Amino acid sequence: DQQVKQNSPSLSVQEGRISILNCDYTNSMFDYFLWYKKYPAEGPTFLISISSIKDKNEDGRFTVFLNKSAKHLSLHIVPSQPGDSAVYFCAARTGNTPLVFGKGTRLSVIA
Amino acid sequence: EADIYQTPRYLVIGTGKKITLECSQTMGHDKMYWYQQDPGMELHLIHYSYGVNSTEKGDLSSESTVSRIRTEHFPLTLESARPSHTSQYLCASSEIGNYGYTFGSGTRLTVV
Numbered sequence: 380d381q382q383v384k385q386n387s388p389s390l391s392v393q394e395g396r397i398s399i400l401n402c403d404y405t406n407s408m409f410d411y412f413l414w415y416k417k418y419p420a421e422g423p424t425f426l427i428s429i430s431s432i433k434d435k436n437e438d439g440r441f442t443v444f445l446n447k448s449a450k451h452l453s454l455h456i457v458p459s460q461p462g463d464s465a466v467y468f469c470a471a472r473t474g475n476t477p478l479v480f481g482k483g484t485r486l487s488v489i490a
Numbered sequence: 491e492a493d494i495y496q497t498p499r500y501l502v503i504g505t506g507k508k509i510t511l512e513c514s515q516t517m518g519h520d521k522m523y524w525y526q527q528d529p530g531m532e533l534h535l536i537h538y539s540y541g542v543n544s545t546e547k548g549d550l551s552s553e554s555t556v557s558r559i560r561t562e563h564f565p566l567t568l569e570s571a572r573p574s575h576t577s578q579y580l581c582a583s584s585e586i587g588n589y590g591y592t593f594g595s596g597t598r599l600t601v602v
Contacts, residue, residue, distance in 0.1 A: 420595070423591075425591065478533075
């Protein structure tokens, strides 16, 4: 049973607009959440994270929102750029356990 | 430059062969991980290690083994490759207390 779910396999956004990638989780014990970005034939690279004690974390164009009651988090990218086109993975963990990943969402930013 | 290296990047091998995928990191990280990922699918944890001589199995570990004799080196071995092993294998490392992983570039394995 998937503990981290990314229900949108793909998303297309115009350059300059906002991209919103969503992630749902089922394990209420998760206490840390991360987003990774992956280009083809490369390993994922860390993008941004958030602790369960917060509801928002911002880093430049990237903001992650956490809604614990809904077991939902989202990644906002504003403004979107063509170089943001990649697969975005949501990941979560409990304490010291290894990360659990979602299936990813392929973002295409159209110029 | 501190980094994590995986070799080979691409490998095509026949069924039944024994293969070892190499992973080395220069960051002195105690924790290392192997994940397997197919297109459109999540990363599945195969094995992980929290230090020298310490290894644990993940979800898909039954057909592979790992060793952690040195902090910087975490090789993955498939004793008898099968077409079902065709996938991308990703190695990662992290510091104790640091929740973010640094990933290698991956090994794309094809078993024919």
